[in-house]
Amino acid sequence: MNYRHAFHAGNFADLLKHAVLALCLEHLKKKPKPFRYIDTHAGIGAYDLAGDEARRSPEWTDGIARLLNAAPDGEIARILAPLLDTVKAMNPGPELTTYPGSPELAARLMRDTDRMTLCELHPADARTLDARYARDARVKVEARDGYKALSGLLPPRETRGLVLVDPPYEHRDEMAHMAEAALRALKKWPLGTYIFWRPLKDLWAAERFDVGFAEWLMEDQGFEPEKILRADLWVRDLDVEGKLAGAGVVVVNPPFTLEPDLKILLPWLCDLLAQDDGAGWRLDGAIAEGSLSVDEF
Numbered sequence: 001m002n003y004r005h006a007f008h009a010g011n012f013a014d015l016l017k018h019a020v021l022a023l024c025l026e027h028l029k030k031k032p033k034p035f036r037y038i039d040t041h042a043g044i045g046a047y048d049l050a051g052d053e054a055r056r057s058p059e060w061t062d063g064i065a066r067l068l069n070a071a072p073d074g075e076i077a078r079i080l081a082p083l084l085d086t087v088k089a090m091n092p093g094p095e096l097t098t099y100p101g102s103p104e105l106a107a108r109l110m111r112d113t114d115r116m117t118l119c120e121l122h123p124a125d126a127r128t129l130d131a132r133y134a135r136d137a138r139v140k141v142e143a144r145d146g147y148k149a150l151s152g153l154l155p156p157r158e159t160r161g162l163v164l165v166d167p168p169y170e171h172r173d174e175m176a177h178m179a180e181a182a183l184r185a186l187k188k189w190p191l192g193t194y195i196f197w198r199p200l201k202d203l204w205a206a207e208r209f210d211v212g213f214a215e216w217l218m219e220d221q222g223f224e225p226e227k228i229l230r231a232d233l234w235v236r237d238l239d240v241e242g243k244l245a246g247a248g249v250v251v252v253n254p255p256f257t258l259e260p261d262l263k264i265l266l267p268w269l270c271d272l273l274a275q276d277d278g279a280g281w282r283l284d285g286a287i288a289e290g291s292l293s294v295d296e297f
Contacts, residue, residue, distance in 0.1 A: 009047035010060030010099035012273045013247035015067060015083075016233045017166065017197050018105055019265065020249050020258070022082035024162055024193055025109045027255035034113040036156035037106045038163045040146025040181075042118035044128040046090070046104040050097045059243075062235070064099055066272055076268050079261045082109055102164055103129065107136065114138060117153055119146035147181040155189040166197040175205040179213060186252065190221065193253045200234055200246030210250055217252065229254045230284040231262050233270060237278025245278075259285060 008014070028035045049060050064087060072080060086108045090098045100108070103118050110116060116139045120126040126143035133139035142149055150163070163185065167174055175198065182196060196213075198206050210230055217223040234246025251258065266281040273279070 008059050008244075009101070010049060010064035012059075012063045012233060012235050013197075013199070013244065014099070015063050015269065015273070016231065016247065017195070017249060018083050018100070018102065019080060019269075020195060020231060020251065020262070021102055021162075021164060022086070022105060022109060023079065023258055023261055024195065024251070024255055025106060026082050027257060028114075028160060028162060028193075029109070029111060031160070033160055034111070034115065034158045036158045036161035037110065037114065037116045038150070038153055038156070038161065039102055039106070039116070039118050040150065040163070040165045041167045042103050042120045042125075042129055042141075042146075043101045044120075044125050045101050045107075045118075045132045047099045047101060048097065049099055050095075060096075060099060062273065062275065065096060067269075068096065070272055072268070075264050079265050102166065103133070103139075107133065107139065110138060112138070115156075115158065116140070117142065117149075117156075119144060119149045121145050147177060150181055150185045151188065154185055154192070156192075159191075162193045162195065164195045164197070166195075169199055175202075175209045179209055182213060182252075183216065186217070186221065190223075191253065193255070194251065196250045196252075197247065198250070199244055200232060200238060200248060201244055203238065213250065223252075225285060227253050229259055229262075230282070231266065232283075233266060233273070233281045235270075235273045235275045235279050237276060240278070245275075248282075259283065 086100055086105055090100060106116055118129055118139065118141045120129050120143060123143065126141065130141040133141060165178060165181065167178060171177065178196060198209060200206055214228050217228060218225065229251045230248065232246060232248030236245040238246050262283055266283055270279055270281045
């Protein structure tokens with residue numbers, strides 16, 4: 001395992017993923033009953049933007065730095081508040097030096113009664129993660145394969161909650177591995193909210209995962225189309241080779257407020273983060289062949 005997220009922390013892909021995660025967590029908090037947050041590929045929890053990796057590949061300067069400098073207001077400010085408030089709390093000084101990974105964002109948004117399970121296979125990262133949350137009774141860190149762990153973690157005791165599946169995509173067949181884990185997980189816990197992150201680099205693999213997964217959910221499991229939502233953002237022309245230009249999420253059982261919020265956020269975020277004229281976004285209410293409802297700009 002060679003992937004190090006510190007090189008990419010705070011980039012455009014993180015912003016979309018973490019905005020969606022924060023909105024889903026905030027929705028779960030609207031009911032008093034506790035929930036469980038499960039992260040299958042948790043990383044180290046938070047990232048040093050002044051560290052060697054971030055300096056060598058400062059993708060955050062075209063991501064979170066642009067977002068903070070934009071100082072959004074109105075509806076955009078409301079939608080981004082959970083994420084931006086967390087980032088600002090972690091950076092009380094004048095310089096932006098730290099960016100939250102998904103575990104830290106969740107830990108700061110969760111209540112005392114909620115619980116979090118973090119899986120991380122990379123030995124050094126698992127130790128770093130465990131040390132970070134050693135004194136947080138809400139958090140359990142498991143140094144193992146998150147895909148395999150899901151079978152034993154679902155359904156959670158709380159019966160309410162959210163699973164984030166955000167693998168490093170080191171393996172050629174990562175989409176297939178994620179699809180297999182997703183199908184097993186949803187059979188065990190069909191009522192949970194799931195966020196599946198994937199890059200838009202191998203478009204054929206992404207489309208195959210999206211459409212095949214949605215068809216299985218609707219045809220075999222009886223999911224309604226509104227229970228599946230895809231949100232994608234690309235900041236450069238996707239056909240040009242080079243660094244990652246696009247990424248997004250597939251959300252199963254999304255909060256009913258998520259799609260309206262993303263319809264407001266995505267075009268604004270696309271304009272802010274665009275790196276050339278090929279930037280764009282899409283938001284699909286149902287990802288099945290022949291039944292797409294897509295907004296693209």
